[in-house]
Amino acid sequence: xxxxxxxxxxxxxxxxxxxxxxxxxxxxxxxxxxxxxxxxxxxxxxxxxxxxxxxxxxxxxxxxxxxxxxxxxxxxxxxxxxxxxxxxxxxxxxxxxxxxxxxxxxxxxxxxxxxxxxxxxxxxxxxxxxxxxxxxxx
Amino acid sequence: xxxxxxxxxxxxxxxxxxxxxxxxxxxxxxxxxxxxxxxxxxxxxxxxxxxxxxxxxxxxxxxxxxxxxxxxxxxxxxxxxxxxxxxxxxxxxxxxxxxxxxxxxxxxxxxxxxxxxxxxxxxxxxxxxxxxxxxxxxxxxxxxxxxxxxxxxx
Numbered sequence: 001x002x003x004x005x006x007x008x009x010x011x012x013x014x015x016x017x018x019x020x021x022x023x024x025x026x027x028x029x030x031x032x033x034x035x036x037x038x039x040x041x042x043x044x045x046x047x048x049x050x051x052x053x054x055x056x057x058x059x060x061x062x063x064x065x066x067x068x069x070x071x072x073x074x075x076x077x078x079x080x081x082x083x084x085x086x087x088x089x090x091x092x093x094x095x096x097x098x099x100x101x102x103x104x105x106x107x108x109x110x111x112x113x114x115x116x117x118x119x120x121x122x123x124x125x126x127x128x129x130x131x132x133x134x135x136x137x138x
Numbered sequence: 139x140x141x142x143x144x145x146x147x148x149x150x151x152x153x154x155x156x157x158x159x160x161x162x163x164x165x166x167x168x169x170x171x172x173x174x175x176x177x178x179x180x181x182x183x184x185x186x187x188x189x190x191x192x193x194x195x196x197x198x199x200x201x202x203x204x205x206x207x208x209x210x211x212x213x214x215x216x217x218x219x220x221x222x223x224x225x226x227x228x229x230x231x232x233x234x235x236x237x238x239x240x241x242x243x244x245x246x247x248x249x250x251x252x253x254x255x256x257x258x259x260x261x262x263x264x265x266x267x268x269x270x271x272x273x274x275x276x277x278x279x280x281x282x283x284x285x286x287x288x289x290x291x292x
Contacts, residue, residue, distance in 0.1 A: 001255045001280055009283075010260070013276055022272045023211045023265035029220040029229035030258035037227030039220040044264070052222050057248075057263030059217030059232070071221055093226040100219060100230040113215025113236050116244040120230040123257050135232065137244060 003030030007040040007048060014046030021045050025056040035125050052088040059107035059114040066103045071096070093122050101133045108135040211265050212237055216248050218261035231261050254280035 001009070007028055014022055021044045028040040028048075041054035053071045055063035068074045071091070073083045083089050091099070097120055104118040115138070120131040215236040220229040231248035234241060246266070250273050252258040260276070262269040 001252075001258075001283060003256060003258050006252060006255045006258045006280070009279060010276060013272065013279065020210075022268040023213070024262045024269045024272050025218075025264045026272075027218050027220045027229065027261040028258060029222070029227045029261065031227065031256060036224055037222030039222045039227060039229075053220065055217065055219035056261070057217040057231075058213075058215040063217060063219050067219065067221065090224060093223060093228055096221045096223065096226075096228045100221065100228060103219065104217065104230060104232060107217055108232065111215075111217065112239075114217045114232045114234060116232065116234040116241075118230055118232050119247055119249055120228060121249055121251075121259055123227045123229065123259055124225060125257065128251065128257065128259070 003028070003032055003038050003040075006030065007038075007050070010040075010042065011046040011048050014042065014044065018045050027054050027056050029121075029123060031123065031125055037123070057114075059104075059111040062107040062110050062114075063103050066099075066106070070099055093124075097122060097131060104133070105135060212267070214242070214264065214266045216263040218248050218263050220261060227259075229259050229261050231263070235266060252277065252280060254284045 007030075010026065010028055014024075014026075023044060025044060026042040028038075028042070030038050030040075032038040039051050039054050040048050041051050041056065042048045053067045055067060065075075069076060071088055072086065073089050074086050076085065100120055101118065104114065108115040108118075115135045117135055118133045120133065122129045122131070216232055216234060218229070218231040220227060229249060233243075233245050233247060235243040235246035248261055248263055248269075250260045250262070252260055254277070260273065262272065
């Protein structure tokens with residue numbers, strides 16, 4: 001199934017239980033028909049949006065501001081860094097993995113529900129590579 | 139017989155017990171709680187019907203009945219994040235499963251590869267039981283669709 005169909009199916013599945021919802025906050029990641037990465041962000045009752053990046057869950061408040069700044073190129077003091085404000089920068093997958101390690105490490109310091117390890121999947125058109133990075137277990 | 143909303147509530151509360159539905163057991167002496175703030179004024183084929191108490195019961199009298207503080211939801215915590223690129227998508231999630239101040243599992247994956255899709259990964263935080271059910275249901279729905287189209291999309 002193409003990723004946009006999966007995205008709609010997930011939305012309908014969540015909305016079907018609108019009055020006794022699944023208490024689940026989802027992000028769907030996949031490749032779109034043009035071979036580009038796609039991130040779909042959901043609430044518990046199936047409202048969704050395709051975005052360039054997203055974070056959900058207990059550490060969301062610690063992750064989103066960092067991604068806004070580093071990936072989304074928002075709220076920056078260096079206006080002339082070569083990118084228009086609010087337009088997501090293009091990074092390599094390896095750079096994004098390192099950024100996500102840092103953000104999860106930071107979230108794990110502040111959020112008691114985030115820790116132990118972070119599992120990072122790099123999805124491309126023909127492979128899924130999983131990385132694992134230990135976080136504090138306290 | 140007219141039933142008010144509160145009447146229905148008390149009726150259901152007591153009728154749920156199995157011995158209440160047998161006609162032979164219709165004795166107020168067998169109903170220790172009901173005699174405190176209910177009075178039997180009618181008997182239907184389904185068993186005794188109770189009138190609502192004349193005054194609204196206090197919180198104390200409510201807790202004396204068989205009420206269990208069950209909540210279907212738990213917040214098991216955890217964080218998920220994803221970033222899309224021009225030819226890749228990176229999705230990340232921590233592996234801790236908690237409830238309150240307890241850690242239930244240190245290696246519980248929040249990422250779920252959807253095998254009947256084109257490289258889709260579902261990252262979910264929230265209530266683990268609901269996440270498990272949602273994953274299962276989504277997988278089944280996608281499998282049914284792939285069979286219906288006579289094509290296994292991968």
